[in-house]
Amino acid sequence: MFVCIALGYNKIMFIGTFWFIFGVVIGSFLNVLVIRLGTGESVVSGGSRCLSCKRRLHWPELIPLVSFFIFRGHCGHCGSRISWQYPAVEFATGLVFLFIWLRIQQNFQFSIFNFQTIISFLFVAAMASLLIAISIYDIRHQIIPNQLAYPFIVLALFSVVWRLKNWSAFGGGKLAGENLAVGIGLFAFFALLWFVSRGRWMGFGDAKLALGIGWWLGWPLGITAFLFSFWTGAVVGVFLLIFSVPRRLKGKYSLASRLPFGPFLAAGALAAFFVGERAVDWYFRLFF
Structure with missing residues (x-):
């Protein structure tokens, strides 16, 4: 009995951690989307750059959430301060994705290989991602x-x-x-x-x-x-x-x-x- 409970708990922790990390990655993309929307720059192509020195970021600087704290909130090249918007949006999106999974698995016997629940999760996650992007853009531009x-x-x-x-x-x-x-x-x-x-x-x-x-x-x-x-x-x-x-x-x-x-x-x-x-x-x- 205790073994089953432990296995079930580990499964919940594993899947929850997976969706949280996935949300953090999506949050990083939402930051790029909000910054580039309306500027003529492509959202899906072109490497990320420092907004101050325009230098293209290297891979250690591209790790969502973690890189902000590794470089102490500054550009690794010019030392300019990086907005707290980046880690805040990434962390918030990760939490939202985790909560979405917890909410959905209340109604279904969730399995990472269950097609129905994955589709349900991805749909709600897409809606939540748009809401987060809309919120950040509205705060920045009042529209x-x-x-x-x-x-x-x-x-x-x-x-x-x-x-x-x-x-x-x-x-x-x-x-x-x-x-x-x-x-x-x-x-x-x-x-x-x-x-x-x-x-x-x-x-x-x-x-x-x-x-x-x-x-x-x-x-x-x-x-x-x-x-x-x-x-x-x-x-x-x-x-x-x-x-x-x-x-x-x-x-x-x-x-x-x-x-x-x-x-x-x-x-x-x-x-x-x-x-x-x-x-x-x-x-x-x-x-x-």
């Missing part, structure tokens, strides 16, 4: 690019079609209809905010992102993601206002300063995927 928003919407629509095709005997049509309705409803809400405020309150990219989140998560998780995003956005906004009073007095920060909402939508979507069902169950047990 959600169509090159990231449209693939996210297409994948979300694919999930709706999959439900309709493969779960028709189990209410798949109803599930697909709910997902479509939630996505359109969230899109309409954010598009209205964008239209009324002329882009001051919300960007149109947020509306497109909300459309994809609604189509992906459906009812009730899409609404849960919406609530999570507004709650976290409100908390962070109040926190920034309180702790930035000295900067506002110096004219460096004002109440009109924009806070990108894309990262909060992305975080809300991931939170809803991971714990949304438990949150909904807790809410209904508490109030109904």
Whole structure:
């Protein structure tokens, strides 16, 4: 019995470590994607270079996450400081991939050779990767690019079609209809905010992102993601206002300063995927 438990635990640790490392590697690619998107540089070809001295990086400098700490956050040639964005995105993507696997293996007897669970994992991992890239780009540029928003919407629509095709005997049509309705409803809400405020309150990219989140998560998780995003956005906004009073007095920060909402939508979507069902169950047990 104890041997079986130990073997099962080792299997979980091995597969979990594999997906974490895979996520770290994908996070490294997402950094390149965000930096090069819109610059005309190819995302998939051309070696990585130092942004300061333009020297092409050698293989020890290309090891995701580890190289940042080996070189103490500096370029190995010119010594310029490297942004913490790189290790943060790589580590966060690794954690997200690990949590996705833990979430999926709750519903399936996960095996690394199980085709169905691998496909499920890769689909959610692709959605999460796009959300992470969208978040970082929105933080850097205050805009959600169509090159990231449209693939996210297409994948979300694919999930709706999959439900309709493969779960028709189990209410798949109803599930697909709910997902479509939630996505359109969230899109309409954010598009209205964008239209009324002329882009001051919300960007149109947020509306497109909300459309994809609604189509992906459906009812009730899409609404849960919406609530999570507004709650976290409100908390962070109040926190920034309180702790930035000295900067506002110096004219460096004002109440009109924009806070990108894309990262909060992305975080809300991931939170809803991971714990949304438990949150909904807790809410209904508490109030109904």
